[in-house]
Every structure is written in C-alpha cells, then in structure tokens.
Amino acid sequence: xxxxxxxxxxxxxxxxxxxxxxxxxxxxxxxxxxxxxxxxxxxxxxxxxxxxxxxxxxxxxxxxxxxxxxxxxxxxxxxxxxxxxxxxxxxxxxxxxxxxxxxxxxxxxxxxxxxxxxxxxxxxxxxxxxxxxxxxxxxxxxxxxxxxxxxxxxxxxxxxxxxxxxxxxxxxxxxxxxxxxxxxxxxxxxxxxxxxxxxxxxxxxxxxxxxxxxxxxxxxxxxxxxxxxxxxxxxxxxxxxxxxxxxxxxxxxxxxxxxxxxxxxxxxxxxxxxxxxxxxxxxxxxxxxxxxxxxxxxxxxxxxxxxxxxxxxxxxxxxxxxxxxxxxxxxxxxxxxxxxxxxxxxxxxxxxxxxxxxxxxxxxxxxxxxxxxxxxxxxxxxxxxxxxxxxxxxxxxxxxxxxxxxxxxxxxxxxxxx
Amino acid sequence: xxxxxxxxxxxxxxxxxxxxxxxxxxxxxxxxxxxxxxxxxxxxxxxxxxxxxxxxxxxxxxxxxxxxxxxxxxxxxxxxxxxxxxx
Numbered sequence: 001x002x003x004x005x006x007x008x009x010x011x012x013x014x015x016x017x018x019x020x021x022x023x024x025x026x027x028x029x030x031x032x033x034x035x036x037x038x039x040x041x042x043x044x045x046x047x048x049x050x051x052x053x054x055x056x057x058x059x060x061x062x063x064x065x066x067x068x069x070x071x072x073x074x075x076x077x078x079x080x081x082x083x084x085x086x087x088x089x090x091x092x093x094x095x096x097x098x099x100x101x102x103x104x105x106x107x108x109x110x111x112x113x114x115x116x117x118x119x120x121x122x123x124x125x126x127x128x129x130x131x132x133x134x135x136x137x138x139x140x141x142x143x144x145x146x147x148x149x150x151x152x153x154x155x156x157x158x159x160x161x162x163x164x165x166x167x168x169x170x171x172x173x174x175x176x177x178x179x180x181x182x183x184x185x186x187x188x189x190x191x192x193x194x195x196x197x198x199x200x201x202x203x204x205x206x207x208x209x210x211x212x213x214x215x216x217x218x219x220x221x222x223x224x225x226x227x228x229x230x231x232x233x234x235x236x237x238x239x240x241x242x243x244x245x246x247x248x249x250x251x252x253x254x255x256x257x258x259x260x261x262x263x264x265x266x267x268x269x270x271x272x273x274x275x276x277x278x279x280x281x282x283x284x285x286x287x288x289x290x291x292x293x294x295x296x297x298x299x300x301x302x303x304x305x306x307x308x309x310x311x312x313x314x315x316x317x318x319x320x321x322x323x324x325x326x327x328x329x330x331x332x333x334x335x336x337x338x339x340x341x342x343x344x345x346x347x348x349x350x351x352x353x354x355x356x357x358x359x360x361x362x363x364x365x366x367x368x369x370x371x372x373x374x375x376x377x378x379x380x381x382x383x384x385x386x387x388x389x390x391x392x393x394x395x396x397x398x399x400x401x402x403x404x405x406x407x408x409x410x411x412x413x414x415x416x417x418x
Numbered sequence: 419x420x421x422x423x424x425x426x427x428x429x430x431x432x433x434x435x436x437x438x439x440x441x442x443x444x445x446x447x448x449x450x451x452x453x454x455x456x457x458x459x460x461x462x463x464x465x466x467x468x469x470x471x472x473x474x475x476x477x478x479x480x481x482x483x484x485x486x487x488x489x490x491x492x493x494x495x496x497x498x499x500x501x502x503x504x505x
Binding site for chain 2: 077078082083142144146
C-alpha cells in the first residue's frame with residue numbers, strides 16, 4: 001500500500017506518537033458513567049454488598065461489587081439484546097460514553113482510522129451459562145445461534161466496532177486483571193503504526209453461578225460477610241478479595257491528530273510495560289520489573305511519580321510482595337499509594353482499566369481517591385496508603401500497576417496533558 | 419394441518435432476535451425483505467433452529483438462505499411441512 005493510499009484509508013503512517021486520552025467511559029460499581037463513578041470514589045463510598053444477581057446464600061463468598069442502576073435498554077438496541085451478554089452491554093455503554101466525551105465522530109473519518117482493542121478475561125459468562133444449561137437439560141436444539149459468538153472474549157471489541165463503524169486494527173487482550181493496561185499498550189502500538197485513534201480498555205462481568213464457581217475454584221475470595229471488612233488491601237487484617245463487575249474504556253488518540261481537531265486531552269499514556277512471572281518457586285515475581293520498564297519507557301525516574309494506583313490484591317503475601325516492589329522503587333512511604341478498587345472489588349480486565357480512569361481523573365482534579373475499608377496498614381507494608389478520605393495533592397504523573405492471575409504483570413505511566 | 423403463519427414467524431423473530439427501532443412487525447411485512455426488517459442470516463438461523471425444534475422437522479437450510487422475505491421463508495417451511503404430512 002502506498003503512503004497516499006494509506007492516508008486515504010485513515011492510516012497516518014508509522015511514526016513516534018504521543019498517545020493522548022481524549023475520552024473516558026466508566027461503568028463500575030458505584031456509578032454508571034465516569035462522573036457518577038468518580039464522585040462516588042472520591043467520597044470513599046464502597047459499592048461492595050451482598051450478591052443480588054443470583055442466589056449466593058449457599059456460597060462461602062456472598063459479597064460482590066455489583067453495578068446498580070444499569071438499564072440495558074438505555075444502552076443497547078432491541079436487536080442487540082438477544083445477542084449480548086451483560087459484559088458486552090456494559091462495554092457498549094462505556095464505549096459510547098468515551099466516544100461522546102472525545103467528541104470523536106467516526107463517521108466523519110476514513111475507513112480504517114479508528115480501531116478497537118479491549119481486554120476481557122471471562123467472555124460472556126452469564127450468556128454462556130444459560131446456553132450450557134439449555135444444552136444439558138433440554139438438548140442441543142435449545143441452544144441459540146448467538147451462543148456462537150456472544151460468549152467470546154472478542155465480542156465486546158466486535159460489537160463496539162460494528163455499532164460505531166470502527167474498522168481500524170482491532171482485537172482483544174486476555175490477561176486477567178492486567179488486561180486493561182495491556183490493551184492500552186496494544187492501542188498505543190496501533191497509533192505508532194499510523195492509526196488515528198483506538199477505543200481501548202477493559203471490562204468483565206461474571207456475577208452468575210457459573211462465574212462464581214470459577215472464582216471460588218481459583219481461590220483467594222474473601223469469605224467475610226461484613227462489606228466493610230471483606231476486601232482490605234495492605235491491611236493487617238487482609239483476608240482475600242471481593243469480585244466485582246464492570247470496567248472502563250478510553251479513546252486513545254494520536255496526540256497530533258487530537259490537537260489538530262481541537263480535542264480536549266485528558267492525559268497522556270507516557271509509559272507501558274508488561275512482564276510475566278516465573279513458575280511458582282522458580283524465581284521472584286516481576287511486578288517491580290514491569291514498573292521499572294514503564295518508567296524507563298516514559299523516560300522518567302521514580303522521583304517523578306506523584307501517586308501509585310496499586311494492584312492491591314488484599315492477600316497478605318501478595319500485598320507484601322507489592323509493598324516490597326514499591327519500597328524498592330520509591331523507598332518506604334516514598335509516594336502516595338491508593339487502591340480505589342477496594343470500593344468496587346476486583347473487576348478482572350475492568351479493574352486495571354478503571355484504575356487508569358481513576359489516575360487520569362486524579363491528574364485532572366488534583367486529588368487522590370482513598371482506599372476505603374483499609375484502616376490498619378500492616379507493618380510489613382510500609383506504603384503511604386491513602387485511607388479514609390480523598391487526599392488533595394499536586395499531581396503530574398501517576399503509575400498504575402496490575403497483576404493478572406496466572407503471572408501477568410502490567411504497569412502504565414500516565415501524565416497530565418501539557 | 420401443521421403450518422407456520424406470519425404471526426408466528428414475526429413473534430419468533432421478535433423473541434429470538436429482538437425488534438429494530440422504527441419497524442412494525444405487526445404491519446404488512448409479508449413481502450418486506452428481512453434485511454429491511456433488520457434481520458441478518460444469523461437471526462434467521464436462530465429462528466430456523468426453533469421452527470425445526472417446535473415442528474420436529476429438518477429444514478433445508480441452504481434453501482432457506484435464499485428466502486429474502488417472510489413470504490418466501492414461510493412458503494419453504496410450509497412446503498416442507500405439507501410434504502411431511504403427505505408422506
């Protein structure tokens with residue numbers, strides 16, 4: 001393809017780009033919509049409560065971060081309802097918000113100018129459960145045709161692409177909790193190859209009996225029944241995590257293209273890195289390496305980082321390991337650390353994406369949301385954890401960390417727009 | 419005799435594949451192409467699966483793929499149902 005033909009199709013050509021975030025969409029426990037969720041997070045309001053989406057009374061884990069007040073029909077057309085799982089509906093809502101905030105109308109752009117790269121770890125679990133139940137209780141003739149794709153990890157990217165006519169490079173990233181950050185890194189690669197903008201981020205929803213069973217089998221879930229004491233990252237009483245649903249999507253755009261069209265830039269994706277842990281017992285986890293590589297990619301030093309959004313497992317050993325990585329980089333109590341996911345639960349792919357949204361909004365509003373719940377930071381976790389209430393701070397640069405089950409580590413540096 | 423009527427087909431379409439905005443399935447849609455009603459081949463595959471199940475018949479899916487309107491679709495299904503009744 002000649003350069004000219006590439007431009008006609010919307011590809012600017014391979015180049016060094018600044019990756020500018022021009023739109024955010026959040027659908028998460030605590031709020032449907034970026035500002036509603038952010039206001040809830042800044043108030044330190046936990047959205048963790050008893051499971052209501054199915055009967056979990058017989059389960060050892062009975063708390064979840066559920067999204068309240070999401071009316072499917074408000075976000076998804078009647079034609080799409082029979083062929084979408086809940087997670088796809090959540091993702092469609094977040095994508096529409098992000099594109100709206102970015103004021104990016106793909107219809108006015110060339111064919112391949114905008115791509116979609118989302119992260120998803122579980123696929124359409126609830127939809128899949130319904131179809132599998134039909135298969136095993138009533139027979140194969142009761143399984144619907146839409147099961148062919150509605151369960152699939154890539155369904156969210158696909159439906160966003162179809163609805164908004166985004167035909168640029170697209171795909172899906174599957175790396176559990178690290179996925180939201182890994183997707184944004186992949187989006188930035190596309191920008192460097194000449195794509196103008198990418199809708200990216202992550203979302204998951206697994207609050208159904210089958211999903212719950214998978215979470216219980218994977219282990220690490222808190223069995224506490226008090227919502228205020230169930231998920232306590234870095235706390236001496238940490239006893240596991242709570243699972244939630246939702247996520248965040250972004251419009252990440254070639255900085256020059258964003259400026260040229262007069263878009264409001266919410267922040268820059270300045271550094272990305274991913275690492276993979278060695279086999280258990282074969283070496284040390286590599287979260288620290290991911291953080292170091294992301295800082296190097298952003299061409300900054302730890303002293304430049306104003307706040308860290310931690311992975312915050314809520315497991316004593318994993319919390320200690322993360323605290324050790326943080327103190328190695330920043331020194332004991334060397335930088336404010338927070339984990340707003342304590343208010344939502346862990347959202348799988350959506351978790352790190354929502355953290356990235358929180359980091360960008362923290363840079364915008366110059367305030368760090370608190371880690372609700374945690375009151376007694378463990379002595380072996382010497383980190384300056386923001387607890388209780390939001391903390392105003394001068395913020396230019398944020399580091400977001402994520403660990404995905406199975407050995408995934410990801411780190412992203414975001415910087416305030418100049 | 420076992421037959422598939424338009425009202426049954428539109429009800430199935432609505433249940434299986436939803437209803438597009440601004441489309442009145444209760445109107446005179448017998449000769450309106452499925453594509454204009456907002457239904458793609460997958461929507462029809464879903465409907466065909468249920469017709470086969472509920473009428474306990476195996477339909478010629480390739481022939482049904484050629485049906486562009488509810489009338490053509492119903493004709494093919496009802497021919498198959500008549501053929502079975504006559505057999």
